[in-house]
Amino acid sequence: MKHPLPTGNASIERRASSDGSADSSSGSDRTHDQRSAPRHASTMPVVIIAVLLDGRPGSLHWVDATSVDVSRTGFSFIIDHSDMIPTRTAVVGIDRTTGGREFSSLAIAHRRPTEDGRCRIGGAWVSDTPDDVLQENKLRPRIDPASLSFVYGWSQDLLDAWTQLGVMRRYLVDRVLVCAECGSLPSWRKGCQNCGSGRIHRDRLIHHFACAHVDRASEFERASDLQCPKCRTNQLIVGSDYEFIDGPVECYDCGSRGGQPMMSGMCHRCMERFDEQSTREQLLYGYHVDRIDPTELCLRANAKVAATQDGSADKVANGDKVANADKPSSADNAASADKGSSADKGHGRP
Amino acid sequence: MIDHWIRWLTAMDVVELMLLLAPMFLLDVPRYALGTLAVWICDFVGHLANTVTGRDEVQPYYHQPSCCAVVAGLNEADSLGQTLESLAGVYPDLQIVIVDDGSTDGMSEVACEFAKRHPNTTVVRKPTRGGKSSALNAALPFTDAEILICVDSDSHLSQGAIWEIVQPFVDPRVAAVSGAVLVRKPFTNLLTWIQALEYYRCIFLGRMFTSRMGILGIVSGAFGAYRRHAILQVGAWDVGPGEDGDLTLRLRRAGYDVVFAPYAQCLTNPVQDVVRLSKQRRRWEWAVVTLECRKHIDMANPFRADFRLSNWLMIVERWMYGIVLQYAFLIYVLWQAFHLQQYFVHQCFLYYVVYLIAELMQVFLLLYYCDNRRNILSIALVIPLMPLYYIWMRCITIWAVSEELVYRRSYRDNFVPAHVRNVTWHW
Numbered sequence: 001m002k003h004p005l006p007t008g009n010a011s012i013e014r015r016a017s018s019d020g021s022a023d024s025s026s027g028s029d030r031t032h033d034q035r036s037a038p039r040h041a042s043t044m045p046v047v048i049i050a051v052l053l054d055g056r057p058g059s060l061h062w063v064d065a066t067s068v069d070v071s072r073t074g075f076s077f078i079i080d081h082s083d084m085i086p087t088r089t090a091v092v093g094i095d096r097t098t099g100g101r102e103f104s105s106l107a108i109a110h111r112r113p114t115e116d117g118r119c120r121i122g123g124a125w126v127s128d129t130p131d132d133v134l135q136e137n138k139l140r141p142r143i144d145p146a147s148l149s150f151v152y153g154w155s156q157d158l159l160d161a162w163t164q165l166g167v168m169r170r171y172l173v174d175r176v177l178v179c180a181e182c183g184s185l186p187s188w189r190k191g192c193q194n195c196g197s198g199r200i201h202r203d204r205l206i207h208h209f210a211c212a213h214v215d216r217a218s219e220f221e222r223a224s225d226l227q228c229p230k231c232r233t234n235q236l237i238v239g240s241d242y243e244f245i246d247g248p249v250e251c252y253d254c255g256s257r258g259g260q261p262m263m264s265g266m267c268h269r270c271m272e273r274f275d276e277q278s279t280r281e282q283l284l285y286g287y288h289v290d291r292i293d294p295t296e297l298c299l300r301a302n303a304k305v306a307a308t309q310d311g312s313a314d315k316v317a318n319g320d321k322v323a324n325a326d327k328p329s330s331a332d333n334a335a336s337a338d339k340g341s342s343a344d345k346g347h348g349r350p
Numbered sequence: 351m352i353d354h355w356i357r358w359l360t361a362m363d364v365v366e367l368m369l370l371l372a373p374m375f376l377l378d379v380p381r382y383a384l385g386t387l388a389v390w391i392c393d394f395v396g397h398l399a400n401t402v403t404g405r406d407e408v409q410p411y412y413h414q415p416s417c418c419a420v421v422a423g424l425n426e427a428d429s430l431g432q433t434l435e436s437l438a439g440v441y442p443d444l445q446i447v448i449v450d451d452g453s454t455d456g457m458s459e460v461a462c463e464f465a466k467r468h469p470n471t472t473v474v475r476k477p478t479r480g481g482k483s484s485a486l487n488a489a490l491p492f493t494d495a496e497i498l499i500c501v502d503s504d505s506h507l508s509q510g511a512i513w514e515i516v517q518p519f520v521d522p523r524v525a526a527v528s529g530a531v532l533v534r535k536p537f538t539n540l541l542t543w544i545q546a547l548e549y550y551r552c553i554f555l556g557r558m559f560t561s562r563m564g565i566l567g568i569v570s571g572a573f574g575a576y577r578r579h580a581i582l583q584v585g586a587w588d589v590g591p592g593e594d595g596d597l598t599l600r601l602r603r604a605g606y607d608v609v610f611a612p613y614a615q616c617l618t619n620p621v622q623d624v625v626r627l628s629k630q631r632r633r634w635e636w637a638v639v640t641l642e643c644r645k646h647i648d649m650a651n652p653f654r655a656d657f658r659l660s661n662w663l664m665i666v667e668r669w670m671y672g673i674v675l676q677y678a679f680l681i682y683v684l685w686q687a688f689h690l691q692q693y694f695v696h697q698c699f700l701y702y703v704v705y706l707i708a709e710l711m712q713v714f715l716l717l718y719y720c721d722n723r724r725n726i727l728s729i730a731l732v733i734p735l736m737p738l739y740y741i742w743m744r745c746i747t748i749w750a751v752s753e754e755l756v757y758r759r760s761y762r763d764n765f766v767p768a769h770v771r772n773v774t775w776h777w
Contacts, residue, residue: 193469205491207476209770212483212589216491230585241773245476248492259447259472259492260465 040070040301047093055133055158072294076122089131103167104292105132139287148184168287177279179267186265192251196264196273203247358696373679383708385559390715411513413520418495422449422485423503427457434464436506446471447489452479481766483587502572505618515575515614525580525606529573530554534617544739545620546729551712561610565664568595573616589774591765592637599646602661635750636760638672644777676747705737
């Protein structure tokens with residue numbers, strides 16, 4: 001049973017002090033690069049879709065979550081129960097300010113309970129790696145040299161499942177003619193009208209102006225010059241006495257004669273020849289994902305936090321910490337966790 | 351005025367009247383009126399006999415040779431589509447060869463578009479305009495069909511036309527069959543209306559008569575069928591103008607018969623203005639001099655090995671009606687205008703009345719032979735103008751024959767492109 005994704009408007013709130021305090025105490029034993037990515041703390045509704053091992057959306061494929069931290073390299077969020085995200089990768093969806101929703105893959109690095117009994121999950125953005133179910137080169141059709149047909153990086157069922165959820169959007173790339181039997185791409189040639197063979201020979205005709213006779217050039221040829229077989233005029237000069245015309249096409253394979261060579265296709269799997277009308281038109285689709293731009297997301301969060309600060313001076317006066325650009329985030333931790341470092345080391349989270 | 355004319359007419363005795371009407375009795379009356387009347391009498395008696403004996407007159411189409419329709423044209427992109435559609439699917443395995451004689455208006459594209467939808471179609475493109483003869487000849491290497499059916503690219507065939515035109519080929523002596531060319535939109539203007547009746551009279555009835563007499567010497571370029579091996583034997587089409595008549599005469603010389611299929615009908619667009627009509631008719635009349643008086647004059651030589659009486663009759667008929675009696679008519683009218691000055695108007699009116707009677711008789715015969723009687727009666731309303739039209743046509747004939755006899759005008763006509771007519775033989 002698949003559910004449509006929920007819609008929601010992003011709302012910026014000041015982060016809970018627990019996060020801020022936790023982050024404020026960290027940093028002494030962290031390497032500089034793990035800290036270098038600025039962290040932005042905000043609260044906004046996000047959609048989390050678990051990704052199963054085969055790339056399909058999980059059975060609990062969406063949950064409403066609240067984002068906690070966002071940085072260029074990672075993201076953390078809070079959900080009600082940790083078992084709602086049973087896998088090591090998930091797809092995160094965040095509403096755009098201009099409408100619609102953006103998605104990105106997240107490699108989950110840690111799960112941690114919060115004070116209020118919920119679960120905080122952090123991870124690193126992944127893009128164009130084998131973990132990324134949304135990587136672009138798997139969503140475009142490409143020719144498989146073995147089957148001579150168009151394939152995707154994922155199975156069609158998987159793409160359909162993600163499309164149905166609204167994560168991917170299908171668009172028409174091309175219309176191609178494929179073999180009606182097996183769907184593979186044929187090769188095309190100007191061939192015989194009867195059998196489609198490319199082993200054809202085209203005669204040249206000569207039109208003799210004086211008597212209007214038209215015949216094969218070979219009929220005009222004599223030992224030393226050209227002679228019209230109808231009126232016996234000889235020593236013909238091209239341009240003033242005669243002109244060439246394209247003659248009939250003769251096929252070496254079936255022996256038939258015709259006018260114009262016909263475009264004929266050949267399937268290299270079925271080894272069948274056919275004309276254009278006997279092919280099947282295949283609509284070739286690509287799949288598009290509106291990807292989250294982490295940098296843009298950071299800027300957005302920062303700008304909204306600043307706006308909130310301006311409008312909520314009272315709250316600031318009460319000593320609430322506001323996330324700032326210098327604080328390392330839990331998302332950074334998630335990113336560093338992927339690199340083998342300890343996620344909680346010195347982080348001071350509750 | 352009418353009373354005066356009637357008194358003048360009744361005052362004459364029969365001999366005087368016959369002398370006055372001599373030009374008509376020598377020209378149109380025997381050829382069209384009496385000839386077609388004789389054909390009608392034969393058919394009517396035959397029909398009566400069949401009715402009495404209960405014999406079924408309607409014959410099924412029993413002859414089905416392989417056919418190839420050749421549509422040759424120059425800059426006919428507008429009308430070609432309709433012509434081709436009228437050919438599609440009307441005969442089993444009909445091959446269609448479209449020859450584009452160097453068009454610049456996209457005729458080839460129209461043809462290729464049709465060829466995509468109809469597999470047994472071949473498009474031949476000539477790089478430069480070479481004339482109708484070479485365009486038709488260019489189709490020959492592309493087909494092995496037994497019968498070649500030539501259709502003008504601005505004409506379309508009526509129902510069953512191809513079946514009708516191939517039936518006479520059951521006789522192996524028949525090498526060419528002429529179809530009946532009729533006017534497609536008769537009421538476009540007065541000129542097309544008049545031509546519609548003229549085509550019925552001269553082509554439908556006139557060729558019915560000459561075909562029965564065995565002296566048919568022309569196969570319409572707009573719609574005619576030929577036995578392929580016969581035209582290859584005689585060298586196919588020569589440079590025009592008059593290439594259709596020329597091929598027909600060469601087939602007759604080779605010992606073949608040429609017949610007319612009245613119900614193999616093709617509807618064509620007639621010329622719509624006076625200048626073009628005059629030019630078209632002059633071109634037709636030039637052929638009488640070029641072919642019958644020069645190129646094929648030896649067909650009348652009884653000492654030739656290929657002499658045939660029917661050919662002799664045909665060529666003499668063409669000489670007499672195409673040239674001699676035309677001049678005789680002119681001389682006689684001039685003579686009468688000079689000697690019978692006071693009664694010249696009366697005499698002209700007499701001619702008018704006699705022509706009118708002859709025309710009415712032709713219409714009566716048409717009504718007998720055709721099913722579309724309402725259409726024929728509508729077209730026949732133009733009869734009062736026909737005598738004047740024929741006088742104009744006679745003037746054009748005399749003009750065309752004279753200019754061809756004196757200075758071979760046909761070889762300067764742009765019906766054939768200059769690079770062709772400059773190197774061809776001027777008969």
